[in-house]
Amino acid sequence: MIDLSTARRHVLRSARAAGYCAAVSAHGVVLVVLVPVLVYSAVLCLVGVGLLVLPLELRLLRRLADAERTRLGRWTATPTTPAGPHPRSTLMAVLSDPAGRRDLRWAPCMAVAGTLLGFIGAAIFLLPAAVLVLICLWWLFPADDPIRPLLNVPIDGWGSAVYAGAPQLLLSLLLARFGPPLIARLAAASNRRLLAPSAAAALAERVTALDHTRTGAIKAHGDELRRIERDLHDGTQARLVSLAMQLGLAERTLGSDPAAVGPLLTRAREGAEEAMAELRDLLRSVYPPVLANRGLAGALSAVVARCPVPATAHLDELGPVPAQVEVAVYFAITEALTNAAKHSHARSASVTLARVDDTLRAEIIDDGRGGAAEGGGTGLRGMRRRVEAVDGVLRVQSPLGGPTVIIVECPCAS
Incomplete structure (x- = not known):
């Protein structure tokens, strides 16, 4: 008897792999256009024009490469940190960036191999649907059409169409089950090798x-x-x-x-x-006494309950967390909720705190007006210093109009 939950898991896994392949192929098509433009702009540097446009194109390439790094992290479940924007816009500064050189190494390979592998992986996943369509539309093809005889069986009715098409459908299902994950792993390994820094x-x-x-x-x-x-x-x-x-x-x-x-x-x-x-x-x-008395989860529950903005908390089991990490995360979340009420004029907020392996991850979201910046007097600079002092990372996404998303990740291995 077929286990439906297992079959569903296999289908979702293949669909996820096919989605990754489709994204890789789409990026490859973009790079098919961008790589010749980069070469042409490099030649134009001889007459000075390329010095103005090439940094802009390299920043675009960095965005594409960082998007692939982020997608790699999601696909392989291995943290892959984006390189981030170039610190300066001059051509020499961009070219001296080690991540920029890796981007240039990755671009032509992605334009060729990425486009091909991604297209094949996505096409294999869609192959069963194509075979099924051919079986159902057998009557559209002339009797002497080379497509119509399946497995050298003349197709003159539904019975012969199903009889001849079933083996091909089974073969395409097997390919769709194993092909996209295999190709996705191959493409991910190639991209990681090209984009990740050496030891x-x-x-x-x-x-x-x-x-x-x-x-x-x-x-x-x-x-x-x-x-x-x-x-x-x-x-x-x-x-x-x-x-x-x-x-x-x-x-x-x-x-x-x-x-x-x-x-x-x-x-x-x-x-x-x-x-x-x-x-x-x-x-x-x-060091807030509430941390010593109730732990980080209990302390944050109290902070969320006292927040002027209606807020919800989703707190997982955290296990043992170093005291300095507890303090940094506690003050970061407290400051973020204060900003949501004082500066963002939010109507609601949410706090999610979870431990993934040896990393404590907090996500604070509010539906305010956005536009938060470290130089705007919102305490973000102090939050970043506290988090970085415990070797953590703070990321802020706050477009104008909102929402504001603040992510704090701190290592908490004992």
């Missing part, structure tokens, strides 16, 4: 990324120390100085006017309570 390049990029995050972590740590020092100096220290003055005045007044000591002690007690409240707020900004 040495990956190590160099990793060192550069670590140097960047280390610099950001040191700066974030310095900013945090200065903030704590400022809060202590301007708030708590001033309260304690006032408290000492009130107690000293009460001590001097005690012998001459005991009745006036009571109000002084009352003000001193109020000052001490205010100082303790400020110290508690300062400690919460360093």
Whole structure:
């Protein structure tokens, strides 16, 4: 007996592979046009015109390559980080980018092999439908048409059409079952080999990324120390100085006017309570006690419940998470929800927190007006520093008109 769930899983797997092949073929067709244009623009650099247009074309190539890197990550379930836009627009800066050289190596191969492999993979998946159509439309072909005799069996009715077409339909189903996944894996392996950095390049990029995050972590740590020092100096220290003055005045007044000591002690007690409240707020900004008491999931449930914007939370089982990662993710989500209410004017928001292998992934979405930028005073720069300080990644997608999507990914391996 055929297991329907297994058959459905095989069909979905082949359909997904065929979809990947179709996307590869579509990109290949675009590159069939773009590669000659790149060559022509490179020749025009001899007369100076290409120096103006070639960087624009290389940025377009980077977008295509990054789209393939993203698609590779989804298809192979292996994280493949896009290279991102070129940092500068000058031709020499673009050509000196190692990822740009990999893009140029990938483009002609994708234009030829990608177009061919992608087309074959998508066509094989559609082959059973084509055979079925031919069987059902046997009567459209003349009797002497070479298509009409299937397996050398004359087709003169439905019975002979089904009898002769069934083996071909079965063969096409087998090809559609195994062909697209095989071709998709071949195309993905080729694209990954061409687009992914070598071991040495990956190590160099990793060192550069670590140097960047280390610099950001040191700066974030310095900013945090200065903030704590400022809060202590301007708030708590001033309260304690006032408290000492009130107690000293009460001590001097005690012998001459005991009745006036009571109000002084009352003000001193109020000052001490205010100082303790400020110290508690300062400690919460360093490591919120709710994280120690309820864990990250419980703390975020409380944050979502108190959010001014109607918000929902989807929190999976997280397992053990390092304390520094908990703090970074907690403050990032808190800041994102604050932005949704204060700057984005959102009507609703959602928070999704899950652990995928050794990566903690948070996604915050709001339906506000969008347009969030790190230089816009929305706290995104501080969020990025906190996340990068724990070797994490923060991505912001906020087109004008919304929605705003903030993704935080932090390694949480013990």
